[in-house]
Amino acid sequence: MSPPAVAGGGTVIRRTSYGIPHVLADDYRGVGQGLGYAFAEDNACVMAEIVVTLAAERSRWFGPDGVAGDLHYQRLNQSGVVERNLAGVSRQARDLVRGYVAGFNRYLAENGLPEACERWARPITEIDVWRRVHQVAGLTGGEGFQEQLVSAQPPGAPITAPARGEAERPGSNGIALGRQSTAAGTGMVLGNPHFDWDDTWRFYQHHLTIPGELNVSGAGLYGLPLVNIGHNDRLGWTHTASEAQTVTLSKLTLVPGDPTSYVVDGKAHRMIAEQVTAGGTTRTLYRTPDGPVVEDDLALQWTDTTAFVLRDANHGNLRVVDQWLAIARARSVPELHNALVRHQALPWVNTLASDSTGTAYYGDVQVVPHVTDDQRARCAADVPIGLVVLDGSRSDCGWGADPDAVTPGRLGPSRLPALIRRDHVSNFNDSPWLANPAAPLTGYPSIVGDVGTERSPRTRVGLDMIGTNDFSLSTLESAMLRNRNxxxxxxxxxxxxxxxxxxxxxxxxxxxxxxxxxxxxxxxxxxxxxxxxxxxxxxxxxxxxxxxxxxxxxxxxxxxxxxxxxxxxxxxxxxxxxxxxxxxxxxxxxxxxxxxxxxxxxxxxxxxxxxxxxxxxxxxxFNVISVPGPPRPGETQEIPHGTSFVMAVELTRNGPRMSSLLVYGQSADPASPHHTDQARLYAKKQWVKGEFTEREISRNADLSVHRLR
Incomplete structure (x- = not known):
């Protein structure tokens, strides 16, 4: 069955059961427009909150608790890091974002601002979306150090830097099965990201089609106009949070009597002072060419003799949009690996995939600082923080270079672990070592992860769950929700x-x-x-x-x-x-x-x-819901983090068969019919049947069609 006509740049949004939009258009701007329109219909207020946060206006609308974040984002915004790095983005990616903005704003123009957020909601801009892209890329970098970055002050300043809290990190389970592990000899993928259930970090499920160019279904984080985890007609993939460190710290030796000057190779350098005003607060913050000064009240104190600089490998990384588009267009494991190597722009995630030939893939080909084990031995500073801390007083302790790295200062793809199997690969947020226990991965730099150490209970139950099973789609679904402990x-x-x-x-x-x-x-x-x-x-x-x-x-x-x-x-x-x-x-x-x-x-x-x-x-x-224990007096339990989007997909030679669950639904709006519909389904351990082909979409009992001329 042929797709409906989209001549003249038109866009068709078809929604199937549970509010899942299938967007069809004849170019990237068109599919972006349809996705932006559909997302605004479901989550306009959440996008408005994301936009004001990244515009450094959060404290204006949500109270003084947002001042630290406002200072952090205002510093980024006035640095021009987003605008400066747009030059490295493809025309397709720019068109996709441009269309997303147009579609979102078109929905607002046709329907008005939602009453719940009309005070702070406004039409969005392309820079708003690119700021969101940059925020996602830096999630395990500067994004997690906001208060410590904007509180870093020379000794004697009245501001006290906070300790760094231990929040739930992004996590995930990922399994890719090859033909030796499936009953039908096909490839299969189970994707199970564990993310915050906070509205601004949810996943949104959708399907994007440009005939002859792009046909990808799955889910992406709110505010991103693409699929992060999903499948096309021949390939399925998922991601898990990698153990690779994407930031390093440099321990500066300060000039005696001048805590805003530091010494490198015996020569003094002045820190760069930046005056930042946001949320009614003005503060002078400091940085070096490698990054901003960071401080906490524990191991990273700024003293008369020492300060610390945070260097984030994903600072300025907007190429993630092109990276995920390249993944979506790949139709086999070799094409996927080539896409990862060609762009090398994934931030902080492993990739697990399988294709219709029954070939399974694991790779940690992403953005990692170029820090070798020899360099760590020569340059390590004795600071008990669990991150790589290098001696900032020596220029030979800076990040190195690999000829095959796409971006200077990063490890090249040839140094990063990858594995192709016919049985299975997996990752449950431990290091790459046991992606397949029968073929342990070793020899990669320790900044990527450890080898020969104890695996987490979740990793052990995941590997036991895979075992030697010959999986079908139904047995993979059952294994996911068996709730073993x-x-x-x-x-x-x-x-x-x-x-x-x-x-x-x-x-x-x-x-x-x-x-x-x-x-x-x-x-x-x-x-x-x-x-x-x-x-x-x-x-x-x-x-x-x-x-x-x-x-x-x-x-x-x-x-x-x-x-x-x-x-x-x-x-x-x-x-x-x-x-x-x-x-x-x-x-x-x-x-x-x-x-x-x-x-x-x-x-x-x-x-x-x-x-x-x-x-x-x-x-x-395996099925993570991260409500903590023991209980505390007066504490109200809420689900902060855990299983969010679940995808089980089988890649057959006749096309994909997929089941999914988006536990908290398509919409964060309690008034939406798609706010709890999938939660009720999940509670009964029932799944949403994926609809990918034109025949499947057209036969959906709840189908609705909206055309944007």
Whole structure:
């Protein structure tokens, strides 16, 4: 069946069940226009919030808590980094953004500003969208250091730099199956990004078609006019957050008596002073040619002798739009790898893919600072922060160069890990080492990730889930939502036996605690992240496992063995005094918070009243829903992070078969019918059937068609 005519630059937006738009146009500007129009219909107020935030106007509309962010974005905006780097963007990418802006603004012109945000909403500009692109590229870089960047002041200044908090990082599960691991000998991909559920960091599902040029379906982060995770007719791909560090710190040696001057190779240099005004606050901030000065009240203090500079490999990276367009146009694993090498613009993510020949791919071909292991040994500064910190007083400790790197100062693709298999590859946010345990990846620089170290419980349950299965689309769907909990599988029985034998256990404060009710709850709990009456005990286990992570506790009976990294460590050591104290302390925490130890998961994990199944990654859960434990007095539990867009796709020679779930729905607007429709579907472990071909789209029972002339 042929697509409807789009002659003369017209755009057709066809929506299928659950509000998924399929945009058809004859050029990039046209598909951008259709996507911008559809997104405005669903999420105009969220885009308005993104725009005012990136325009450094957040505190004006949302209160003084936004001043630090305003100073950060105003500094970026007055630097001209976005405008300066647009020269490296293709015409197709510029047209796509131009169309997206036109479509969004057309919707506002036809329907007016939404009442909920009419005070701050306005038509958007191309620069607004490119600022969003830049923000996404820098998510694991300067974006995560905002307060520490705008609070960095010379010694004696009245501003106190905050400590850097530990927020949930972007994460994900990604599995790519080759023909040896599928029942039909096809390629299959499971994409399961774990992102913030905050409105501004959600995914939006859509399908973009330019006949003969582009045909891609999947989801992209709000405000981006493209598919980040998805498939075309021959290739499916997903991303996971990489362990590669995308930033480094330089430890500056300051000139005695002048804390805004520093020494390199014995020669003094003055810092660059920048006056920034935003949110009613004016502040002088400092930088060097490598990046801005950063400060916290712990390891990164600016003293009379030392300061620190943050260098972000994704600063100025707008080429990500061309990178994702190139991925969308690739129709095989070799074409995908070539696209990654040619552009080398992915920020902070691994790529997992499979194609219709049953070839599976893993690659961490992205933007990584050129820091070799030899350089780290020569130049490492002893700063306990968990990031690469280099000696800024020596020019030979700056980033190096590779001839095959697309951007100077980055590792070239030939140094970055990649693997092609006929069985399977996967990543669950550990390093590339065990992308396939039968073919461990080694030899890459340590800034990319470690080798021979303990894998997370989520990685171990993911690898066990793959096993030697011959997957079909339905068994892949079932595996995704089975809600296995590895620590419970390995230790619930032992813990129950322990607490039955010891109905009173000593807490960390020395007081005896009656643990019988908690013990009974765990005995009755089946050990999964499912909701319902059988979930009583699930939240208690989560909270208990969290407390076993304290120093001095020996959780596992069998320690990690690098010769058996998939199956070790294992066996919860219920006899360990630290484990027993954690159990008693968990009972105390529930009592202090007024929460029953057998509270069902339904009461803890809800989205707009809908129970949400799943559990935390540190428990050894694949389907991640990151509600923390133990509970705290007066604390209201909300879902901050976790499973968001889920895609299971089979790439057959006759075309793709796909199932998906966008757990929080297409719209962040509570009044929209697409705000909770997929949450209710997810709660019942039901999926949305993907519709990709013209025949599938035209036969959808809920089809609506809107033409933009």
């Amino acid at each position: 590895l620590t419970a599988e390995q230790g619930r029985a032992a813990v129950v036996e322990m607490c039955r034998a010891n109905p009173t256990l000593p807490a960390g404060d020395g007081r005896p605690v009656d643990v019988r009710a908690a013990c009974s709850a765990l005995a009755a709990w089946p050990g999964t992240g499912d909701t319902g009456e059988t979930s009583r005990g699930a939240y208690f286990w989560r909270s208990f496992i969290t407390l076993t992570g304290r120093p001095g506790t020996k959780l596992w009976q069998v320690p990690f063995d690098p010769a058996d990294p998939v199956h070790t460590p294992r066996g919860v050591n219920a006899a360990d005094p630290g484990v027993q104290r954690a159990f008693a302390d968990t009972v105390q925490a529930f009592a202090a918070a007024g929460v029953a130890v057998d509270v069902p998961l339904d009461a803890v994990q809800r989205y707009e009243g809908v129970p949400i199944h799943g559990c935390r990654g540190p428990e050894g859960c």
